[in-house]
Amino acid sequence: MIDGIIFDYGGTIDSRGDHWSEVIFDQYTALGLPVSYEQFRPAYVEGERALARERVIMPWHNFHDVMLRKVAVQMSYLANQVCGDIDAGKTTTLIADRCYDAARTAVAEARSVLEDLADRLPLALVSNFYGNIDEVLRDFGIRHLFRGIAESAVLGIRKPDPRIFTVGCTILDLEPKNILVVGDSLSKDIAPAASIGCATAWIRGRQWRGDTIPHDAPQSHSLSDIPNIIEFF
Secondary structure, eight states, X not given: OOOEEEEOOTTTTSSTTOOHHHHHHHHHHHTTOSOOHHHHHHHHHXXXXXXXXXXXXXXXXXHHHHHHHHHHHHHHHHXXXXXXXXXXXXXXXXXXXXXXXXXXXXXXXHHHHHHHXXXXXXXXXXXXXXXXXXXXXXXXXOGGGOSEEEEHHHHTOOTTOTHHHHHHHHHHTOOGGGEXXXXXXXXXXXXXXXXXXXXXXXXXXXXOTTOOOOXXXXXXXXXXXXXXXXXXX
């Protein structure tokens, strides 16, 4: 029996299962930037590493603030490594605006499912994030739906370390066998959660390019499937 649900956030709730590298690169393409995905990929990685190395994201920053800082690093990398003729300031703002709007739209679509589930079961969030997930959720109007949050930047534990899911189980005060974990990453969400005995549901969208999906990968779902899945268990 499923008595509680742990959700991943980024990629699961805010982008319909798509890895955020794909969502961001969509905006590069839409703006006609002269950057191939092969050139973008290391810029994306550098943006992630830069935000992990330096405390540039504060607890009061919303998702638009995160995107401004992340894309600024990407633009700096591309200017030095690929092409120096991009108007970095203007482009950074445009991409951040578009990504924020994309996330806001996806969260709005997910809200009704989350509200329905929160009326039936306690929910928790387990996320690799920058120390500001609480503000991001409040800005998008869904913080109240979660009993608690296990956030990597706060705990010092990052997925795929299964210990962060153990924290989620503690938040719900439930045994892993009675918890459904919902995430978009097979390696960072589904596998580690399953390793501690949780049931899982994979919200599979566009994955990080280069990830190998095994032939026996679990069935993919959408968020709208989750109410039926908990009934199955």
